[in-house]
Amino acid sequence: MQDFGAQTRAFAARIETELDSGHLNFPTSMDISLRIKQLADDPDSSIEDIVAVVRAEPVLSAKVIRMANAMLLNPYGAHITSINNAVRRIGLAALRCLAFAVAAEQLIQDHRSPQLRKIAAQLWRHSADVASWAYAFAHYLRAVNPDTAMLAGMMTDIGQFFLLARVGDYPALEGDFARFAEFVSVWNTPISRSVLEAFELPDDIIDALDDDGPYSGGWPPEELHDIVRIATLAAEEHNPFSHLYKNGAGTENDDSGIDKAQFASLLEETRAGKEAMLHAVHG
Helix, strand or coil, rough: CCCHHHHHHHHHHHHHHHHHHCCCCCHHHHHHHHHHCCCCCHHCCCHHHHHHHCCCCCCHHHHHHHHHCEEEEEEECCCCCCHHHHHHHHHHHHHHHHHHHHHHHHHHHHHHCCCHHHHHHHHHHHHHHHHHHHHHHHHHCCCCHHHHHHHHHHHHCCCHHHHHHHHHHHHHHCCCHHHHHHHHHHHEEEEEEEEHHHHHHHHHHHHHHHCCCCCCCCCCCCCCHHHHHHHHHHCCCCCCCCCHHHCCCHHCCCCCCCCCHHHHHHHHHHHHHHHHHHHHHCC
8 A cells, every 4th residue: 555645646646637637526426516506507407407306316305395494594484395396495506505515415424434434524514504604694684695605605615525525545644634634735725716616606606715814894794705704703613624734723713803792793693593594404
């Protein structure tokens, strides 16, 4: 078996080749996310075509129904049981988010290493937490589209998910997680942008996730990148990679520029909505 250094170089070379070619090799677990994206972007497809894909995936179907019946999306409590009606209620942006959620949950089960299964599960919980806060903040503040905010929040860790999905081919990296975390810190940003571009997400989402600086907007937040930033700060599930990077905890703990009293008030006002959306996404 190759040692850690040799496998690191091999993995890096493979990533560089894929980035240079513009064709990332997506894990099988992301197939349904890509299929829904393709249908959503195809002017010749119908809502019935999308519903058929959703029906074929029981976990996704359950999440779609649960989200359609969530408090923020169904305030009058009319119970929705039809996949067709549920997809129409939540919209395509939220559906993309749920499709990624299903892919992430499948990824957790793919790892041979118990440690990496644990890390993948924690990373997934962090993404879902950020996405749910982003939706609740956007819904309450009426500053940006809540579906867009939720999708952006769910994509905050996409580069790390991608690298986790691929590391199974390099068992030496699985065996030294602290050094693998350093590898992830190097490749996370270029991989994240490439994945987001491959999914052809709107520029405002890509730009929101590219912004690594501290929060610097006014209050209340009005831009998507500020909504995502404060959702990351609010997340109670921490990114498992952040404290292992050489440069420390990263931006998720950087709250400069935010009035703590105003932030605490916003958390109190939106917590119930966040919990309802988290249940819909995470279950």
